[in-house]
Every structure is written in C-alpha cells, then in structure tokens.
Amino acid sequence: MRKILFVVCLLVAFVAFATEFKVVDPMFTPESKPNMGGTLTLRLAGSPQSWLFYGSLDNNAYTVCYNLFDPLIEANPVTNELGPGLAKSWEVSDDGLEVTFHLRDVKWSDGVPLTADDVIFTFENFVMNKYARGNSIDRFTLKGETIRWVKVDDKTLVAKLPYPYGAFFFVTSHVLIYPKHVVAPLINLSDPDSVNKALTTDTPVNKIVGTGAFVLSQYVVDQKVVLKKNPAGWKKDQYGNQLPYVDELVYLIVKDAEVNVAKFLAGEIDYMTLNARDYSNFKIKEREGAPIKVFKALPTGNTPSPVHIAINFDNKDPELKALFRNDAFRFALEYALDRDRIIDQVFNTLATYGDSVYPTNAMWYSKYVDKLRRPYDLEKAEAILDELGLVDKNKDGWREFPSGKVLEFTIIMNNASKSEQDIALIYQEDLKTLGVKLNTQPLDSSIRSQKATGGDFDLCIWAFGTQPDPQLRKAIWQPGGSLYYWHLSLFNKDNPDAPFMEDMTSWETVLWYVWEKAALEMDLARRQHLYYIYQDIYAEMLPVIFVVREMDVRAGSNKLGNMYQTEAGSFVFTNYSVFKK
Amino acid sequence: MISFIIRRILIMIPMMIVISMICFFIIELQPGDYVSTLLENPRISGNMIIELRAQLGLDKPGVVRYWLWVKGIVTKGDFGYSFAHNRPVGDLIWERMGWTVALALTTIVFQWAIGIPLGIFSARHPYSFMDYLLTFLAFLGLSIPEFFLALILIFWMLSMGATSIGGLFSAQFVGAPWSFAKIIDLFQHIWLPIVVVGIGGFGGLMRVMRGNTLDTLGSPFVSALRARGLSEKTVRKHAIKNALNPMVSIAGMELPNVFSGTIIVAIVLGVPTMGPFFYEALLSHDDYLIMTFLMFIAFITQIGNLLADFILAFIDPRIRMS
Numbered sequence: 001m002r003k004i005l006f007v008v009c010l011l012v013a014f015v016a017f018a019t020e021f022k023v024v025d026p027m028f029t030p031e032s033k034p035n036m037g038g039t040l041t042l043r044l045a046g047s048p049q050s051w052l053f054y055g056s057l058d059n060n061a062y063t064v065c066y067n068l069f070d071p072l073i074e075a076n077p078v079t080n081e082l083g084p085g086l087a088k089s090w091e092v093s094d095d096g097l098e099v100t101f102h103l104r105d106v107k108w109s110d111g112v113p114l115t116a117d118d119v120i121f122t123f124e125n126f127v128m129n130k131y132a133r134g135n136s137i138d139r140f141t142l143k144g145e146t147i148r149w150v151k152v153d154d155k156t157l158v159a160k161l162p163y164p165y166g167a168f169f170f171v172t173s174h175v176l177i178y179p180k181h182v183v184a185p186l187i188n189l190s191d192p193d194s195v196n197k198a199l200t201t202d203t204p205v206n207k208i209v210g211t212g213a214f215v216l217s218q219y220v221v222d223q224k225v226v227l228k229k230n231p232a233g234w235k236k237d238q239y240g241n242q243l244p245y246v247d248e249l250v251y252l253i254v255k256d257a258e259v260n261v262a263k264f265l266a267g268e269i270d271y272m273t274l275n276a277r278d279y280s281n282f283k284i285k286e287r288e289g290a291p292i293k294v295f296k297a298l299p300t301g302n303t304p305s306p307v308h309i310a311i312n313f314d315n316k317d318p319e320l321k322a323l324f325r326n327d328a329f330r331f332a333l334e335y336a337l338d339r340d341r342i343i344d345q346v347f348n349t350l351a352t353y354g355d356s357v358y359p360t361n362a363m364w365y366s367k368y369v370d371k372l373r374r375p376y377d378l379e380k381a382e383a384i385l386d387e388l389g390l391v392d393k394n395k396d397g398w399r400e401f402p403s404g405k406v407l408e409f410t411i412i413m414n415n416a417s418k419s420e421q422d423i424a425l426i427y428q429e430d431l432k433t434l435g436v437k438l439n440t441q442p443l444d445s446s447i448r449s450q451k452a453t454g455g456d457f458d459l460c461i462w463a464f465g466t467q468p469d470p471q472l473r474k475a476i477w478q479p480g481g482s483l484y485y486w487h488l489s490l491f492n493k494d495n496p497d498a499p500f501m502e503d504m505t506s507w508e509t510v511l512w513y514v515w516e517k518a519a520l521e522m523d524l525a526r527r528q529h530l531y532y533i534y535q536d537i538y539a540e541m542l543p544v545i546f547v548v549r550e551m552d553v554r555a556g557s558n559k560l561g562n563m564y565q566t567e568a569g570s571f572v573f574t575n576y577s578v579f580k581k
Numbered sequence: 582m583i584s585f586i587i588r589r590i591l592i593m594i595p596m597m598i599v600i601s602m603i604c605f606f607i608i609e610l611q612p613g614d615y616v617s618t619l620l621e622n623p624r625i626s627g628n629m630i631i632e633l634r635a636q637l638g639l640d641k642p643g644v645v646r647y648w649l650w651v652k653g654i655v656t657k658g659d660f661g662y663s664f665a666h667n668r669p670v671g672d673l674i675w676e677r678m679g680w681t682v683a684l685a686l687t688t689i690v691f692q693w694a695i696g697i698p699l700g701i702f703s704a705r706h707p708y709s710f711m712d713y714l715l716t717f718l719a720f721l722g723l724s725i726p727e728f729f730l731a732l733i734l735i736f737w738m739l740s741m742g743a744t745s746i747g748g749l750f751s752a753q754f755v756g757a758p759w760s761f762a763k764i765i766d767l768f769q770h771i772w773l774p775i776v777v778v779g780i781g782g783f784g785g786l787m788r789v790m791r792g793n794t795l796d797t798l799g800s801p802f803v804s805a806l807r808a809r810g811l812s813e814k815t816v817r818k819h820a821i822k823n824a825l826n827p828m829v830s831i832a833g834m835e836l837p838n839v840f841s842g843t844i845i846v847a848i849v850l851g852v853p854t855m856g857p858f859f860y861e862a863l864l865s866h867d868d869y870l871i872m873t874f875l876m877f878i879a880f881i882t883q884i885g886n887l888l889a890d891f892i893l894a895f896i897d898p899r900i901r902m903s
Contacts, residue, residue: 049665133667224756262738449613449621482627
C-alpha cells in the first residue's frame with residue numbers, strides 16, 4: 001500500500017512539475033547534450049533608456065526587457081507560432097468574446113508567486129494607461145471599446161472582448177508582465193504619468209524582478225548590461241535542463257558599427273547581424289580559418305523590412321498631385337524600377353524582390369503578389385508616359401506636362417542609409433533615360449520622417465519594421481491610418497477611427513473594409529484570406545512600390561553551440577538556447 | 582584684482598542668458614521634434630503621437646517652453662527631464678561626468694606635456710631636420726580627421742591580435758572593483774583615446790609654441806639680456822616664460838573643445854563620455870538634454886576664459902596693472 005502511495009505521489013509531483021515547466025520547441029534543443037555555464041556576449045547599439053518596457057520607446061530597452069520579463073503567450077522567435085508563456089493554457093468562449101487564461105505556477109525572481117493580480121496590474125497601469133510612454137491602448141481597443149481583464153482566482157483570469165478580435169493573441173504576446181508587489185510602490189496610482197519614472201536605469205538592479213530567463217545583475221552606464229541566469233526560470237529543454245544554458249549574458253554597449261565589427265573579430269562579441277556589403281569579407285575570413293561562422297538566408301523574419309517607394313497622393317503641386325493619383329503613371333514608375341540591378345549592385349546579390357511587407361514564408365504572405373509585380377521594362381514605361389501626354393516638346397531631354405512645365409520631382413531618403421541612397425541613384429538614372437527628372441534629397445532620418453508624415457514630399461524611400469501579425473501595423477497600411485503617409489488627407493485627426501471615406505479611391509475603400517473585417521475575424525484562414533487581398537491590391541494599384549528585401553546575414557563565434565539554420569533557411573538563435581562549447 | 586574677478590563673474594550671467602536664448606532658438610529651427618523620431622517604432626500609433634506631444638509639452642510654442650525651462654532652473658534648480666530617459670537631465674549628465682573630466686584633463690596634460698617641449702625644441706633648432714620632421718608630424722596631426730585616425734588604430738590593433746578593442750576596459754573589468762589588474766587594463770585602453778584626441782591639439786600647440794618662442798628669442802629684451810652677459814640658459818628661461826603667456830589663453834579655450842569637440846571620436850572608440858550622449862540627444866531631439874549640455878559647455882568656456890585671465894593676471898604684472 002505504501003509503495004502504491006509513493007508511486008502515486010511521485011506521479012502527481014511529476015505531472016505538477018511537467019505542467020509548470022515549459023519544454024521548449026525541439027528546434028531550440030541541441031542534438032547532443034549541451035554544455036552548461038559560460039558567458040554569452042552580445043552587442044547593444046546604445047544605452048537602454050528604462051527597465052520598464054512601457055516607460056520608453058527604445059529598442060535597446062526592449063532588447064534587455066525581453067530577457068527579463070515574459071508575456072502570457074509567447075511567439076516562437078523563428079516561426080512566430082503562438083504557444084504558452086506565463087499562461088500555460090487558455091480557452092476561448094463560443095462567441096469569441098471571452099478568453100480564459102490559466103497561469104503557470106511561476107515565481108518571480110525574488111521568490112514571490114506570479115498571480116492574476118500581476119497581469120491585471122500590468123494591463124491597468126501600463127498597457128492601458130495613456131500616460132505610459134509605451135502603452136498599447138490602440139492594440140486593445142476595438143471600435144472605441146477596450147478589452148477588460150477580470151480576475152477569477154490567483155491563477156485564472158478572463159479577458160472580456162467587446163467584439164471578436166482575430167489579432168488578440170498576437171497583441172497579447174507583446175505584453176510583458178511586471179510584478180505588482182515590486183512596481184506598485186514605485187508609482188503614484190493617482191498620478192498616471194508617474195509610471196514613466198518607475199524602473200528607470202538608475203533603479204538598483206535588485207529591484208528589477210522578473211520571470212524571464214535572466215535577471216539583471218549590473219548596469220554600467222554607457223558600457224555594459226550584465227544579466228545572470230534566473231534560478232526561478234521556468235523553461236527547460238528536451239533533456240530536462242533548465243534554460244538558459246549560459247550563466248551570464250553580457251550586452252556590451254557599442255554605438256559604432258565599425259567598432260562592433262572589430263570587437264566581433266577580436267572575439268569580444270559572440271554574435272552579430274551583418275549587412276550585405278560585409279558578407280563577402282566575413283566569408284573570406286571564415287574560409288581563412290577565423291573562428292567564426294557566417295550565415296546567409298532568405299529573409300524569413302520580421303527584419304530586415306522591405307524598402308518601399310511611397311508616392312504622395314496629396315502633393316502640394318496640383319499637376320504632380322493629379323499625376324501621382326493617376327494609376328497608369330504609378331504603373332509606369334514601377335516599370336522603370338530595375339530591381340535586379342538594385343539587388344546586384346546595392347545589396348551585393350544578397351536581397352530578394354520585396355513584393356509584400358511579409359517574408360515569403362510568413363503565413364500572411366500572398367503568393368499572388370509575385371505574379372502582379374511589373375518587371376523592369378522601360379519601353380512599357382515610355383509608352384505609358386507618351387499616352388499620358390507627357391512628352392518632350394522642346395527636345396531638351398526632359399518630358400513636360402501639357403502645361404509646358406518640366407516633369408520633375410524629388411525623392412527623399414535617409415542620409416544614414418547607403419542602400420537607400422544607392423537605390424535612389426539607380427532609379428534616377430532610369431527615369432532620366434525616360435526623360436523624367438528625379439532629384440534626390442538625402443535627409444536625416446527624423447527629418448525624413450517629419451517630412452513624410454507631414455505630407456511634404458514627392459517620392460519617399462522608407463522601410464517600416466514588419467510585425468508578426470498584420471493588425472499590429474494597421475496604422476500604416478490601412479487607408480486613413482495615421483501613418484498611411486502617402487495619402488495623409490484621409491486621416492481624421494479628431495476621430496482616427498472615422499477617416500474621410502469620401503476622399504478615398506475605390507480600391508482604397510475596399511482596402512479599408514478589408515482591414516476592418518480582418519480585425520474582427522477570429523477564424524485564422526479567413527483572416528489570412530483578407531490579408532492576401534490587401535497585399536494583392538497594394539501590388540496591383542501601387543500606393544507604394546515595394547523594392548527589395550535584404551537577406552538575413554549573420555555571423556557567430558564558432559564557440560557557440562546550438563546556433564544553426566533550418567532546412568527552410570530560417571536562422572535559429574536565442575539567448576536562452578545557445579551554449580558555449 | 583577682486584573687483585576684476587567680481588566684474589568678470591557678473592558679466593557671465595547676462596552672457597549665459599543670451600547664450601541660452603540663441604541655443605534654444607537654433608534648436609527650434611531644427612525640423613521635427615522628439616516624437617517625429619519615434620514614428621518608425623512599431624509600438625507607436627497615431628493617437629499616441631498626438632498624446633505624447635501634449636504630454637511632453639511639444640504642442641506649446643517654443644517661447645512658452647523656453648520660459649518654463651528657465652523658470653524651472655531659476656526657481657527649483659531643475660534643468661528639466663530627458664524625453665527619452667524620463668530622468669532629470671542633470672542626473673544623466675552627472676553620471677557621465679567622471680570619465681569625461683578624467684579624459685579631458687589627461688588629454689590636456691598629454692597635449693601640453695608633448696606639444697610645449699617639442700615646440701621649444703623646434704624653435705631652438707629652426708630649419709633643422711628635426712624641426713622639419715616635427716613640423717610635418719604637427720601638420721599631420723592637425724589635418725588627419727580624428728575619427729579616421731581612431732578607425733585606423735583600431736584595425737591596426739586588430740591586425741596585431743588585440744583581444745579587446747575600444748572602450749576604457751576589457752569587458753570583464755567594466756564595472757569590476759578597482760584592482761591592480763584593472764588599472765593595468767585601463768592603461769592598455771586609455772592611451773588610444775588620449776592619443777587620438779590629443780594628437781590634433783598637440784600639433785596646434787607645438788606650432789604656436791614654436792612661433793611664440795621664435796618671436797620671443799628674436800625680441801629686443803632677449804638681446805638686452807644677452808648683452809648683459811646672462812648665461813644662455815637664463816636667457817632661454819626668460820624667453821620661454823614670455824612665450825608661454827599666450828598659451829595660457831589657448832589652454833582656457835581648449836577646455837570646452839576637449840569636453841565637446843571629440844564626439845565622433847568618442848563614439849568610434851566607445852568611450853563612455855558625454856560627447857556620444859549629447860550626439861544621441863541631438864539625433865533624438867531630446868531638447869532639454871541638448872540645452873543643458875550646451876549651457877554646460879558655455880559655462881565651461883566662460884570658466885576656462887576666466888581661469889586663463891586670472892592666471893595671466895597672476896603671472897603677468899602688465900595685465901594686472903591694466
């Protein structure tokens with residue numbers, strides 16, 4: 001009897017253990033048993049501005065915070081598939097309006113158990129606080145109504161949605177949960193702005209309490225951030241090892257890209273992303289026996305984003321405005337774009353056609369856009385321009401409007417991006433062949449942003465970061481959105497949810513409805529289909545012309561284990577799954 | 582002398598006010614604002630853009646913002662909050678002050694310790710091979726862009742098999758308690774920023790010192806000293822003392838240059854000083870941080886000039902008398 005009782009207790013303990021630890025996807029477990037311990041050293045491009053994910057809009061802070069804190073739902077860093085995070089499971093009600101989350105039995109790094117109060121505290125004070133610098137109110141608001149979070153018990157809570165919301169799980173995967181017992185005393189609940197002053201970088205490191213794979217150990221201003229393995233971590237590999245494999249993760253703050261290269265080659269930094277120009281140099285060094293591994297892959301992640309050329313529908317010049325709104329003219333502009341030459345000369349052949357915002361392996365990618373692309377064909381472009389009455393009457397080499405004014409406009413781009421400037425120069429050459437005068441104007445990125453989003457441009461080269469779910473970039477790609485900057489007059493500042501529909505073209509109206517419908521669609525297949533339609537319309541009607549997407553090029557020290565490429569070309573590297581050989 | 586000091590200090594107050602107005606006006610001329618630098622961030626939405634501008638006061642006219650900033654300084658000693666860091670700008674600058682001052686002073690000492698003796702040596706051996714060589718090196722130092730020299734030295738070190746590039750310490754010593762090994766590691770790193778930043782200033786100092794010494798050595802009072810039969814060593818001592826007077830003014834001007842004029846070099850070398858931080862603030866339109874930094878540099882400039890005047894007045898009775 002005692003033996004049976006012992007076995008039953010053992011089984012219960014095993015089941016409890018198994019459900020509270022998360023075994024990561026097999027792709028993150030090495031084929032042979034990994035070494036435990038050691039230090040992984042990476043680069044941070046600048047000093048983090050806060051330890052509060054919601055207190056800043058800073059990529060360096062995000063990079064560090066994703067090691068320290070976890071979301072309820074996690075997106076696989078390689079495939080973007082959603083899976084359990086701090087919530088070990090969830091159920092969706094039949095009407096799609098309630099999602100019940102069951103929390104894992106996880107402890108914060110100071111030993112206090114995670115509860116539903118922590119989740120609700122995070123949503124109420126940060127995510128849905130309009131004063132929090134990095135709030136996500138818009139992502140959790142549907143038709144003006146917000147999603148509510150209700151506690152059932154310490155380990156269970158319910159999200160009450162005003163409408164079915166297809167992107168709910170994706171947006172939730174971007175919400176890092178903070179400990180109420182640590183952060184609540186640091187903020188003044190009657191002063192919602194005080195949240196931005198909590199967990200700033202002068203906070204003692206032992207006050208930064210998380211559930212992530214690492215805990216903050218040291219921050220030396222402008223020099224380095226040191227993270228140690230979180231003993232209370234809740235992820236393990238297929239062998240049963242608690243993750244991460246390394247004991248320490250060090251971010252060296254290296255602002256200059258050239259110094260980053262030097263530090264990597266000197267062995268101070270273990271891993272870096274490369275640009276296409278550096279690839280051949282690194283490959284040569286690898287072949288010469290340098291202790292590095294160099295990878296190149298088709299772009300399968302969210303970055304690099306495809307470069308696009310936006311055409312301003314609200315141009316201040318009435319003749320240019322009419323021309324840019326003319327579909328045929330935009331088609332001519334695409335025929336004049338030599339993507340193959342750009343891939344060869346600007347990206348050293350390490351780029352692909354950028355037909356859509358999404359990489360070709362993404363579930364949202366419409367395969368039809370490849371067929372809609374207009375190939376480089378100057379004769380077709382010339383024929384369209386002639387047909388539009390844009391001809392060189394005075395034989396000075398430049399085409400004129402029927403009014404006699406030279407067909408001339410300017411393209412703006414980021415002066416810090418050599419590739420954007422080179423794309424503009426190639427485009428300028430081809431348009432010159434057609435008799436179209438294109439002026440190039442490289443600008444500081446913030447000035448480019450200001451001019452673009454102020455509607456003060458003719459053509460603009462830009463690239464927006466992609467997100468795992470299209471809904472997260474709705475403000476850019478839905479007509480009437482605040483960042484739909486090539487037709488900004490549709491945006492209604494007083495009521496951003498109600499754009500000026502009467503000014504939309506017919507295809508923009510269709511696009512708007514497609515986005516609205518997709519936002520409320522819970523069925524994944526139907527959502528996919530709607531987003532395919534949106535991409536097809538973009539490829540066909542060209543409010544922007546997607547140029548190319550840079551390939552994914554990286555290099556790592558050959559002392560790192562479990563860093564590899566999948567058969568599909570995706571690159572597998574996470575801070576918690578690499579080990580030091 | 583006391584009235585001279587008081588007068589000089591009082592003049593600094595209106596000067597600082599005028600400088601602050603000019604700086605704010607120039608910052609206002611820059612297109613865009615802090616929020617416009619965030620537009621590519623996937624977490625920013627249209628509503629947030631409008632909300633953030635209001636929260637940060639960026640929707641108010643520049644004159645109002647300037648007045649609020651000055652009022653904060655005068656009434657509370659508050660230089661404002663950094664938009665990006667959500668922290669008082671004074672704290673952020675103070676955090677970076679230690680290494681900034683240490684490097685600035687060490688660089689000045691390096692420039693003077695090398696530039697002045699070599700300038701005197703050149704003047705004493707005019708048009709000799711060594712004079713030409715030193716002149717060549719001085720012009721090389723003056724003409725080569727510092728960031729370029731920094732990059733060359735970094736990749737030279739890499740080719741020599743260095744295992745730690747840039748910064749002031751190897752990774753394991755950053756933030757570690759002070760020890761003998763850490764001091765050795767510091768010396769293995771700090772020479773690079775000192776040489777790179779100091780090389781341009783050294784060239785200038787050397788050329789000026791050479792010119793001054795040559796002028797002084799040819800002046801009538803030196804001939805008079807020689808005519809009185811003083812030893813050449815004593816004559817040189819008097820001549821060099823006179824040649825050094827203009828160098829004091831140069832030192833006063835050099836102080837702000839060393840604090841602010843090496844931004845790109847500090848970025849390239851990964852040195853944790855205020856320069857790169859200021860550069861980031863400029864790029865991100867972190868207005869109060871930029872203003873406070875500029876005011877700090879203006880203050881340092883005035884202090885540098887003031888100190889130079891004091892020292893000149895102290896060592897040269899002619900200035901005291903006038």
